[in-house]
Amino acid sequence: MPLIHILDDQTANQIAAGEVVERPVNAVKELVENSIDAGSRSIEVEIAEGGLAYIRISDDGCGMEKEDLSLSVERHATSKISTADNIYHIASLGFRGEALASIASVSRMKITARIQGSETAQWISVEGSHITDRGETGAPQGTTVEIRDLFYNVPARKKFLKSERTESGRINTMLGKLAMANPGIAFRLINNGRTVIETPGNGRLLDVLSALYGIDTAGEMLPVSGEEVQMxxxxxxxxxxxxxxxxxxxIVNRRVVDNPLISKAMDNAYHSLLPKNGYPVAVLHLRVPPxxxxVNxxxxxxxxxxxxxxxxxxxVYHSVLRTLTTQSEPEEVAASMIRVPGHDEGNSMGTFLSGKAGDPVLP
Structure with a gap:
């Protein structure tokens, strides 16, 4: 009897979900990125109990046809690419066609979508990768994805999650970063019935910063622009x-990324202006040829x-350093540093004011 066998679709989907959907924030991120790719101008996210009990993402994007709605929960079904070569020229945030299938395999999901010009919306219900019901209803243009009982069929996953407050906080942070990457989209986050994030969607990044961090923080920010790379x-x-x-x-090409390279460039640019236990606030958007x-x-x-x-x-290093040296008055920076606990005034301002820092080299 052969020992090797092919896994059934549901098992394969649940394994994939272990990589793609590690916790509720991953499900929200994947779905919101789908909404962004759909050309939405307004995206509303609602969660309950840290996203485990309920997640809803509603947008005003292009919606889906009836046939596409059924295909959307199949593995590797996507409208973003058609060949492997497309990955290296990708302009969308999603491209693998795994997210909806992975989420559907570990939750009870309902998707409602209506395209422009259609009189009604289409909906499907999915449980554990299987479409259980479908129909028509009235709904505005766009797509709404509702997720209930996330990880209901993989209870071991819940043991590795943190408290409801922590999981909600992760979603809050992630959505804020996506809002900064897309200031032209109005974002709203509702947590247990209370609105905790609301951005204007007017295209002004500084207004997004003000909505997320407060007017005082926004007033302490300096604009950065790039010469060597569009930034x-x-x-x-x-x-x-x-x-x-x-x-x-x-952010790189509208994609929020974790990148030690950019972090290190930031650190080097601020150099000894910062104490050892502090980090500046920053939002940098780089635009490079795909x-x-x-991204894969x-x-x-x-x-x-x-x-x-x-x-x-x-x-990144030169753009940040140029901003610090040309848009901050040296006397003001010096005075600020004296007020920062743990800052060593010994040689920091000498280096900063001389402007003689050489080109950085990667370690």
Whole structure:
């Protein structure tokens, strides 16, 4: 009797879900990115009990046809690419066709969608990868995905989750970063019936920062622009510090990424202006040719690879340093540093004011 056998679809989907949907925030991220790819101008997210009991994502995007609605929950079904070569020219956030199938395999899901010009919306119910019901209803243009009882059929997964407050906080942070990456989209997050995030969607990143972090923080931000690489965003004055990198958001071609390379360039640019236990607030959006990055290196698409890391490192370093040295008055920065606990005034301002810092080299 052969020992090797092919896994059934549901088992394969649940294994894939273990990589794509590790916790509720991953499900929300994948679905919101689908809404962004659909051309939405408004996206509303509602969660209950940290996303385990209920998640709803509603958008005003292009919606789906009846046939596409059924195909959307199949593995590797996508409208984003058609060949492997397309991955290296990808402009959308999603492309693998795994998200909906993975989420549907570990939840009870309902999808309602209506395209422009259609008199009614179509809906399907999915449980454990299987479509259990379908029909027509009245709904506005766009797509609404509702998820109930996440991980109901994989109870072991719940043991590795944190408290409801922690899981909700992860969703809050993630959605805020997506809002900064897409200031032209109005985002709203409702947590247990209370609105906790609401951005205007007017295209102004500074207004998004104000909505997320408050007017005082937004007023302490300095605009950044790139010369070597197309780049824009904001960085905080050295006097505005946080205890972790949570308030640093790096975006590449509208994709929020975790990138040690950009973080290191930021650190080097601020150099000795910062104490050892502080991190500046930053939102940097880089725009590079799609063929110069590889986005297919992480199951959750959080990481990317640059074809020329030195170029990106130097571009971020010089853009941030240029902003600090030209838009901050030296006397103001010096005064701010004196007020920052743990800051060593010994040689920091000498280096900063001299402007003699050389080109950085990657370790």
């Amino acid at each position: 824009d965003g904001f960085i905080s004055k050295p006097s505005l510090l946080k205890s972790s990198r949570q308030y640093q958001t790096f 063929e110069t990055i590889d 290196v992480h199951p959750q698409k959080r990481e990317i690879k640059f074809s020329d890391e030195q170029e990106i490192f130097r571009a």
